[in-house]
Amino acid sequence: MEYTVQKLGKLAGVSTRTLRYYDEIGILKPARINSSGYRIYGQKEVDLLQQILFYRELGVSLDQIKKIVTSPSFDLTHALKEHRDKLLAKxxxxxxxxxxxxxxxxTREGRMTMTDQEKFEGFKQKLIDENEKMYGEEIRSKYGNEVVDQSNQKLKNMTKEQYAEVEKLSEDILSTLKKAFATGDPAGELAQKAADLHRRWLLFYWDGYTKEAHASVAQMYVDDERFTAYYDKVGTGAAEFLRDAIHIYTGIKK
Amino acid sequence: MEYTVQKLGKLAGVSTRTLRYYDEIGILKPARINSSGYRIYGQKEVDLLQQILFYRELGVSLDQIKKIVTSPSFDLTHALKEHRDKLLAKxxxxxxxxxxxxxxxxTREGRMTMTDQEKFEGFKQKLIDENEKMYGEEIRSKYGNEVVDQSNQKLKNMTKEQYAEVEKLSEDILSTLKKAFATGDPAGELAQKAADLHRRWLLFYWDGYTKEAHASVAQMYVDDERFTAYYDKVGTGAAEFLRDAIHIYTGIKK
DNA sequence: TTACACCTTTACGTAACGTCAATGTAAATA
DNA sequence: TATTTACATTGACGTTACGTAAAGGTGTAA
Structure with missing residues (x-):
């Protein structure tokens, strides 16, 4: 049986380029070249190629393989042992x-969760604390703990993507609030959009969203100086403005 | 502190070529180029290089490293996880x-020992059998079993190098025997050299070499047609010639 | 005859530098 | 100050095992 490059390539599962390359480096020469310059391989070459591919499978370099197949006295066992040593080192x-x-x-994940926690823990605790203070023992025993637990779970399970979305929402809230604050109308379209964004933002932490809780958080922004400071970046009195907008949004007035 | 390529190279343990290459691919550009065209690096570049080398240590490609260090928003954790997957696959x-x-x-070693055994087992058995036949029960019970055991051990423990030496000895015996046989004198220098080579050859199989055993083996070469045929390759009557030479060499005549 | 599959050689691209070569510059020494 | 020595530059080839055109010749079937 005689083979051209493509036929041998298909037989052995290698490209024609590979066969030409093997010819070039003298590792597998065709049995003969026909009158048109085509490479013609015979059975002997098929067998040799199989040998070559076997060693290639073992990760032996073509240079080594060449030595193996061209020198009959080559110490294959020794070469393979050395090769194995190299593989083990690798x-x-x-x-x-x-x-x-x-x-x-x-380390990174440790830092990541720490960062997350640094970012949220204090805030979350504050939320919980304020919530508790506002609703008192009664409401806390009713669903406060549940909310806390869920909030914790959500925070812990939050993916990076979700976190990124939360951050984006935070920014959107601020920018929308800024525009809304400029209108001075907490019942206006922009202010209500800000309130809605804020609701969506809260949903990342709370499963059991209620209008009451939302309104309560809004009030907290005014009561707690840290949050007031945060929202007042937008403008003095922005925290109150947001609270008013949310109270209108939720239909709840305290 | 400012550094030229060599100083930075020494500091970080990389070659100047590496630094130029990093400049070339835009992964680490010098802080500035002085009037002579020298690359001058500052503290910032030192820190960056450390970063780069750290990721390089992890086996990350320079292409990936470039993305990592040039894009601050690059998802490093994700990249590292993918990288780890690649490493695991590797x-x-x-x-x-x-x-x-x-x-x-x-497999090769299995074949090797099989080949060894194919080559020696029959011969060894023959030796033992003949030995037994010649010396009889008495001598066999005296040291025959011991010799057999040691011979087996030696064969099994023979390294490839030792085997090669044995083969070389075999060839030397034949070529020397040929030349000696041509002289026709079993007491001559060449014949005695052949006998000595034969002794050394036997030592590869026997620990307890004795002149008697050697002389006995020599006689066996004449008695057993297979060995006679082997040595008669050198010339008709070569087995007898070798026997005579060995008998002279050992000083034992049967 | 045309189309199409198959062949050829030549040659660039890959990753991360190592290694000259040719040449210019800074610092140390006679 | 002149020279040597050390160090800098860019350019370019080599490395591994092919992939991937490009440009062009060949074999065969419709």
Whole structure:
């Protein structure tokens, strides 16, 4: 049986380029070249190619393979042992890399959750505390703990993408609030949009959204100086403005 | 503190070529270029290089590193996780390679010992049988079993190098025997050299070399047609010639 | 004859530098 | 000050095992 490059390539599962390359580096020469300059391979070459591909499978370099297949006295066992040593060293190196990447990831994730917590923990606690203060023991025993638990769960399960969305919402709230604040009308379209964004933002933390809780948080923004300061970045009195807008949005007035 | 390429290179443990390459691919540009065209690096670049080398340590490609260090919003955690996946896949691949090389080695070594045994087992058995026949029960119970055991051990423990030496000795015996046979003098220098080579050859199989056993083996070469045929390749009557030479060499005549 | 599949050689691209080569500059020494 | 020595520059080729055109010749079927 005789083969052209493509036929042999298909037979062995290699590209024609590979066969030409093997010819070029002298590792597998065709049995003959026909009158048109085509490479013609015979059975012997098929067998040799199989040999070559076998060693290639083992990760042996073509240079080494060449030595193996061209020199009959080549000490294959020794070569393979050396090759195995190299592979083992490589794996050790890989293991180190993997361990390092893992460690780095762990550190980063540790930092990430810390950052998350730094960002939210205080706020969350504040929310809970204020909530409690506002609604008192009665309401807390009713659904306060539940809300707290869910909030904690949500925070812990939040993905980076979700976090990014939350941040975007935060920014949107501020920018919308700024425009709304400029109109001076808490019942206006912009102010109501800000209130709606704020509701969506809250949904990232609360499962059991209620108008009452929303209104209560809005009041808190006015009562707690830290939140007041945060929203007053938009303009002096913005916290009150947002509270008014939310109270209108929720239909609840305290 | 300002650094030229070499100073920074020494500081960070990389070559100047590496620094130029990093400049070339835009991963680490010097802080400025002085009037002579020298690259001048500052503290910021030192820090960045450390970053770069850290990721390089992790096996991250420079292309990826570039993305990491040039885009602050790059999702490093995600990138590292993907990178780790790649490393894990690589290790799996490596493990397969290693297992295959091991298997190949085992097969080869199995074949090797089989080949050894094919080559020696029959001969060894013959030796033992003949020895037994010649010396009878008495001598066999005296040291025959011991010799057999040691011979077996030696054969099994023979390294490839030792085997190669044995083969070389075999060839030397034949070529020397040929030349000696041409002289027709079993007491001559060449014949005695052949006898000595034969002794050394026997030592590879026997620990407890004795002149008697050696002389006995020599006689066996004449008695057993297979060995006679082997040595008569050198010339008709070569087995007898070798026997005579060995008998002279050992000083034992049967 | 035309189309189409298949062949050829030539040559650039890959990743991350190593290694000259040719040449200019800064610092140290005679 | 002149020279040596050390260090800088850019340019370019080499490395591995092919992938991927490009430009053009060949074989065969419709």
């Amino acid at each position: 794996r050790e190196q890989l293991d180190k890399l993997i361990a390092n990447v893992d460690k780095t990831l762990a | 290790r799996e691949q490596l493990d397969k390679l290693i297992a295959n090389v091991d298997k190949t080695l085992a």
